[in-house]
Every structure is written in C-alpha cells, then in structure tokens.
Amino acid sequence: xxxxxxxxxxxxxxxxxxxxxxxxxxxxxxxxxxxxxxxxxxxxxxxxxxxxxxxxxxxxxxxxxxxxxxxxxxxxxxxxxxxxxxxxxxxxxxxxxxxxxxxxxxxxxxxxxxx
Amino acid sequence: xxxxxxxxxxxxxxxxxxxxxxxxxxxxxxxxxxxxxxxxxxxxxxxxxxxxxxxxxxxxxxxxxxxxxxxxxxxxxxxxxxxxxxxxxxxxxxxxxxxxxxxxxxxxxxxx
Numbered sequence: 428x429x430x431x432x433x434x435x436x437x438x439x440x441x442x443x444x445x446x447x448x449x450x451x452x453x454x455x456x457x458x459x460x461x462x463x464x465x466x467x468x469x470x471x472x473x474x475x476x477x478x479x480x481x482x483x484x485x486x487x488x489x490x491x492x493x494x495x496x497x498x499x500x501x502x503x504x505x506x507x508x509x510x511x512x513x514x515x516x517x518x519x520x521x522x523x524x525x526x527x528x529x530x531x532x533x534x535x536x537x538x539x540x541x542x
Numbered sequence: 543x544x545x546x547x548x549x550x551x552x553x554x555x556x557x558x559x560x561x562x563x564x565x566x567x568x569x570x571x572x573x574x575x576x577x578x579x580x581x582x583x584x585x586x587x588x589x590x591x592x593x594x595x596x597x598x599x600x601x602x603x604x605x606x607x608x609x610x611x612x613x614x615x616x617x618x619x620x621x622x623x624x625x626x627x628x629x630x631x632x633x634x635x636x637x638x639x640x641x642x643x644x645x646x647x648x649x650x651x652x653x654x
Contacts, residue, residue: 530588
C-alpha cells in the first residue's frame, strides 16, 4: 500500500518556468489537498478537492492551478514560477473533508527552489 | 489573536523526563482537535486525536479544555526518538478554507 505518493522530491526552477507537482493516492480517499510549508509560517492550504471534478481554493492559491480528473490524482501546477514559491509542498488525502473522521495522510513532500 | 497558537520552543528536555505543551485556539465553536508529529524534513503524521474526555496512548496523553480553549499534549518517560515538531490541528475553527487550521508547531528536543 503506497499511500500518498508525491513526485518529484526535489526540483529547481528558474523564474518564469512552469511545472507540475504530481500527487497520487491509492486509498480511495475523496478528499485531497495541497499545502506549502515555509519556515515560521506553518502549513498553509493552497487548493483542495472533495472529489473528482471538484476543486476549491485554499488560503494561498495565487500562482497555482489544480485539477481532479480522477479520485487518485491531484496534480499541482505552477504557472510561472517565482522565488516566493520556494517552499516545501505537501499533498494530503483523507476519507473526509478536513480529516474530521480519518486522519490526513501526507505525501513525503516536494522541495522546490525557484532561482 | 491568531486562530491556533503554539509556543514554538524549542523545548530541551532530558531523556526520561515528562514534558507538556499546549495549543490555544480562538474559535469556541471548534469541533475537532488533533496532534500531529513532524520529524525534520519529513511529512506530518497523525499522533493522536484529542477527545473531550481526554485520551491516552501509551506515554502520550492529550487533553481538551474547552473553557479555556486549549489542548495539551503530555509525554511521559520521554525518549530520544520523541524529538520532533508537534503540530496542533483544529477543525472547524473558522480558519482554513477546508475547515482545518494548523498551528506552527512546537519543537521538542530530547537530550541524552
């Protein structure tokens, strides 16, 4: 059972480049989300999805797009990378919205540096 | 007042000691509470949920004080492997678009 799988683990981009962070889960979770974690800021929600075909914005959505075409996959796209997007990104999934019934399961993170 | 607040620490504690730390939340309507553990450069993992009556899991005890709006985590007989950052998570606090608000974490260092 792989759980939540994120790729890549590390990435370096130049300002203005675009890329997609991949996230897949094999637990049939309806809820998936993307967070970024910066020193002193804690985890901040970027986008989330409560099921296939449904996505919504979190507290820091600017510069990011998501889609949820299947239950398993929830990719995060950086449209035009900026140094302010240098961060550690975590994908998470859960049976219920907000992890109220089952815990959030996190992927092992993507460390992104934008130069 | 921030929605979920934690003392960032670090808490430096000798091995075998008991350590406790709190997390305060601002919204009295908050519904669910959790403690997550995050090791350095790793993903957060659920440590335990916090129930109204308090709950215990081995050396770990979590308690909720609704009147004063805080949750606590107590670790007895601390081990070197307990060194980590402990994140408080509150559901239904009004913050977070998906209803979850994370604290910034308390850094715990267990010293031999």
